[in-house]
Amino acid sequence: MGAGIGGLATSISLAQQGLDVTLVERRETVEALGSGITLIGPSLRALAALGLHDECLRRGYGFSNFDTFALDGSVASSFEIPSPVGTDQPGMLGMMRPALHSVLLDHALGLGVPIRTSAEPVSLHQVDAAVSVDFADGSRGEFDLVVGADGVRSTVRTLVFGDLPTTFRGQGCIRAVLPRPPGVSGEVQYHPAGDVFLGFTPTSDTSMYLYCSIPVPSDYRPTQEQIVDLLLEKTAPFGGLVADVRPDIGDPSLVNFASFETVLVPEPWHRGGAVLLGDAAHCPTPQLAAGAAMCLEDAVVLGEELGRSHSVEDALAAYSARRYDRCRFVVDTACQLSHWQTHPNTPGAEHERVTAEAFGRLAEPY
The missing domain is CATH 3.30.9.30 (D-Amino Acid Oxidase; Chain A, domain 2)
Incomplete structure (x- = not known):
């Protein structure tokens, strides 16, 4: 549920595994607002796994150089943004957020994923091996798996895990x-x-x-x-x-x-046949530009685990175990950088070193 970056990417990932997917969106239309988005190397690696890397490069601007400037505009330092290990991709890609959304949406539709709009879930119940979902319009659906990819203020998170404030x-x-x-x-x-x-x-x-x-x-x-x-x-x-x-x-x-606003849901991220993904499970501040990367990786990993596991329960447990520590690192590190920015006289603050080391860590396999 949710037709943002995480929901669309998950629809693609699961459809590529041959699963029957329906994308559910609470709004009347599927669209992206906002300005630009920064996609670090792990985003590009995940987009490549989904078959979208080349199209996104055509729609954006890839690069690997990172320059810092002093207040007067003089160059202070430069470093190379690492490519994801095992690739020759650029270390970072900038593109307009609506352009990324369009690439994801077009690919999902091309795979035959149906999209249901104006569908707000109001309750979820496990019924034997299925998840029964009641919607605000009075309709009901039963699904083998419900993926809550509905953002930092996730309705699915509240329905499944209770009130976990941001x-x-x-x-x-x-x-x-x-x-x-x-x-x-x-x-x-x-x-x-x-x-x-x-x-x-x-x-x-x-x-x-x-x-x-x-x-x-x-x-x-x-x-x-x-x-x-x-x-x-x-x-x-x-x-x-x-x-x-x-x-x-x-x-x-x-x-x-x-x-x-941030949130980090304790592990595991699933209850029965309902699971959280992306900002619904782990929303960081944007200091590492890693929020989209973690959403896209979540989608790829969930598809991989559903493709290799013998049951939905096993797949969700493996997905959560693979993702939790990495996503916690992003939330914790980004929040540390945010704190240093709002408290500029903090002793020991090393913004550039921590940022560069985080990019290196996130370039490693996951």
Whole structure:
């Protein structure tokens, strides 16, 4: 359930195993909003396993260079983003989020996956070997397996595991789609200006998105016009490339804001024939750009385990065991980086070292 990145990827993974899949979405339409998305190497490895790697590269911008800049715009450091072990893929890919969603959706439909919209689950019950699901419109369905890939505020998680509240991390991010100057040929991050953390990800030969993370209160809900003004204010101390692109910031439709909430469901992630996947089970802050990677890996692993196990129960236990420690590492590390950004005077904070080491660890097999 859920037609975002995790749900679509899971539909593809399970359909490729020859399973009969129905994708259920609570909204009236299947679409993706937002700006750009950064896909680190493990995302590309998972997309390759799903047969989508080349199409995503055509729709985005692949690179392996990661540069950091001082506040005045001078280069501070550079390192190579590792490719996933055993591949020659770029270490990172930037693309527009609707473009990624379109690739996933088109592939799922091409595999014959039916999509049911406006379907909000209100109860789940295990009935013998099946899961019975009641929907808000009064209908009912029975399934051998229910996958909750319905995001950080997952309805399936609540129905299966009870109330597991998310944690607000005291930070949010403004993202703006902008023209890409020639100086942005890979991932760019600036040294912070106090508690303001900023960077760029190229998404095509002509476009990129700027991300600006700032401390915010839990009830912060700005208008689109306020987001533009706030971004102009927060980017003012930065020189170099940031100063060059600031005049391009202005169209409210190309700017959005999201606050950071996280969750990590204790292992195992399944009860009976219902299992959690992606942000429903393990939602990190975006500091490692690994949220999508973990969703895509979840989808691949779940398909692998269902293809090799003798029962659904065995497959779900193996899936959860393979994924928990890796996803916990991402949540814990990303939250540590978020804390350092909102508390810039923390002794021993080593943002660049921890980020580089995390990319190396995540490039290893899973």
